[in-house]
Amino acid sequence: MDLAGLITDPATLASLSHDEAEWAPTGTPRAAYRPQSTEDVQRAVRECAASNVPIVPRGAGTGLSGGANATDGCLVLDLSRMNRIVEIDQDNLVAVVQPGVVNDDLKKAVAAHGLWYPPDPASSPWSTIGGNVATNAGGLCCLKYGVTRDYVLGLEVVLGGPVEYGTKVRLGRRTAKGIAGYDLTSLLVGSEGTLGVITEITLRLRPAPRPAGTVVGAFGSLVEAGRAVALSTRRGLQPVALELIDRACLQAVEDWKHLGIEPDTEAMLLARTETPEDADGLVTAFTDAGAVWTERSTDSAEAEALFAARRLTYPALERLGPLLTEDVCVPRSLVPAMLARIEEIGVRHGVQIATIAHAGDGNLHPLLITPPGDDNARIAAQAAFEDIINEALALGGTVTGEHGVGLLKRDGMVRELGPEVCAVQQAVKHALDPLNLFNPGKA
């Protein structure tokens, strides 16, 4: 391929060949390329089309489903150098960014103008907006403020298919509303790099967030915590975030940091609220559902301390071994039922499972812990992973709430969508990428 600056050094290629999904298959790329501009991307796509080389776009590689993993012989397109904030338009609540801008960097830049970009995946200190858009990333505050798709107004994309490979187009708009033609912008969001390469993103912003308070409740059983979530919904409360952590998470955090979490606490709910009415309502709902204790604070240091267990869960569990991260979502009223099934699955397969959940959304992240180097444990964890997917589908749920399909959820997606919808998906893929060059074999 005739591209200046192609990377072929094996060590660099290896580091660019996968995301953070455990045990997802990884191929060997032919080369990697770090475009500095849209024109660079166009050139790369044209070259790949001429030589029939698959293209695997990637950002920071913080994904958890293998969506950015290389396929054999591909060109890895690392967009992290296209990291310019092109524009922040305070009057129209719009930001225009290149795909390599890191989520937290954008948050900081718009905050300086009194504005807010809400999507807050846990990876926000490292993950890029391009990757967030490709996977339609969620986070904690999507309970009240929506996911990445809700903030993408328009895209500049390098396409193939019905136009010549390497053609740059603008999809969407920068106005608040606009419905001319099919919503190709939403089609591209969450398409995991399989329909084209996103080179610029026009984002909707919000006014600065209002100061948030924190409400925490400790429960003697998962069922009571589930009831508290259901009561909050029924009573029309609108917390910004409503998180659940189970006993296994609390235990791992306590063993590590000795925060003084009572050993009879089976589940903890942590909420952020924007109004005193919502905070009052949550305390009452938690209490009515049988909370052992509740606590609330509007002081930010105190709030930080109350959320410590949530923040420390992932690192506390990682000390125990590699984590296989699940991402199922069920109707929110079925969170307690799903938690019970996850527990059964863990017992059945002899796998240690700790669960954090965006409980208000019904989005659960069971974390399957595997002792390092134990192959049987890995196989058991992978079997448990598939069982969790099947149980979520049986409850009317989905195989991925916010992490994406990538490689780990492909079979699950087929089971969720059924053959007819998969045929429609493939027809759309074929219409936009007839050569099957964009991230083949994903999503």
Place this chain on the structure above:
Amino acid sequence: MDLAGLITDPATLASLSHDEAEWAPTGTPRAAYRPQSTEDVQRAVRECAASNVPIVPRGAGTGLSGGANATDGCLVLDLSRMNRIVEIDQDNLVAVVQPGVVNDDLKKAVAAHGLWYPPDPASSPWSTIGGNVATNAGGLCCLKYGVTRDYVLGLEVVLGGPVEYGTKVRLGRRTAKGIAGYDLTSLLVGSEGTLGVITEITLRLRPAPRPAGTVVGAFGSLVEAGRAVALSTRRGLQPVALELIDRACLQAVEDWKHLGIEPDTEAMLLARTETPEDADGLVTAFTDAGAVWTERSTDSAEAEALFAARRLTYPALERLGPLLTEDVCVPRSLVPAMLARIEEIGVRHGVQIATIAHAGDGNLHPLLITPPGDDNARIAAQAAFEDIINEALALGGTVTGEHGVGLLKRDGMVRELGPEVCAVQQAVKHALDPLNLFNPGKA
């Protein structure tokens, strides 16, 4: 065609052959059909595919762009009899409805459960959810609460294309989050019946709205009113609705109802707010921008009186002749500039134009008034209509904010999207409807 209950009576056919767009071309259908079930729709689609008969789906026919107008020889599929609210799930904030359910009927039904379906097009007393979804309808409160697309979680659709014509599929989900596969749900929303027939809709609901106050401001110039809108945005205020009506609207209302609107009022802003802070902030912003007077109220009867001018604008103008309704949307900071250009266009073509605007969204509805039976006036209005579209595009806007492309905006859409994006749109259409049976020639 072998379908029981086919309608061929010319008078009924004529009434089912068009929506409420002025002067959009209307064809003569072969027949109409009123399905009572999804199976009826599947049967009709299969029959049409077998005989190569185009299908034009419609709801209440309140559209303003000709999207539901018949084409010659088509089957009109009138979905208004499929009007059952299938389910209201209070625990999961979800409603499942057939497409013929009227927007206000759904609002009332969910309100009885303490819930809210926010999208509020002006047609809500008559228009159906199916039509709202097909056109991605907006309304007043989308400023804070989003448009129809933001509330559609999933769809049951009868498709053609990659599956056999007449195949029923389920797209999307009923969970709060979910990203398995391309977002075909969002692709169908706003597709104006060109990709398949929607037979069931799963909608996201919200808790009951909080009581709203009203703030009104009168301004001596459009520029000052525009400045007030910009100040509100800059200061992070979040009104539910922020509407502008211009002098021509006020005059027509005053001539008809004698409300006592001062003759030197060039523009009026009307807002609904959910918090006292937002109401205070708006009064200050209006005053700072030079408002002649402002008024606020939390009393609902008073609020209704304050909004009277907005509510009466359309009927007041209709007394003067048929209205050609525009629907451009520009970046919100350019609303004053767009208003000035609309005024120039009216003068240039000798057309009387009155403008109401969802000012907070930048979505303008210039209403072109044509004396009844005056052909030259109609031709002048149509020329002004095209000029308004071109000026909106020149300001970085869109040809349709919420009414849809239909027949009236097809040329404008091509100008907005450009040939490459149109080619991608057509590739998607061809992939999903290779026989070009679903509402051909629209969108």
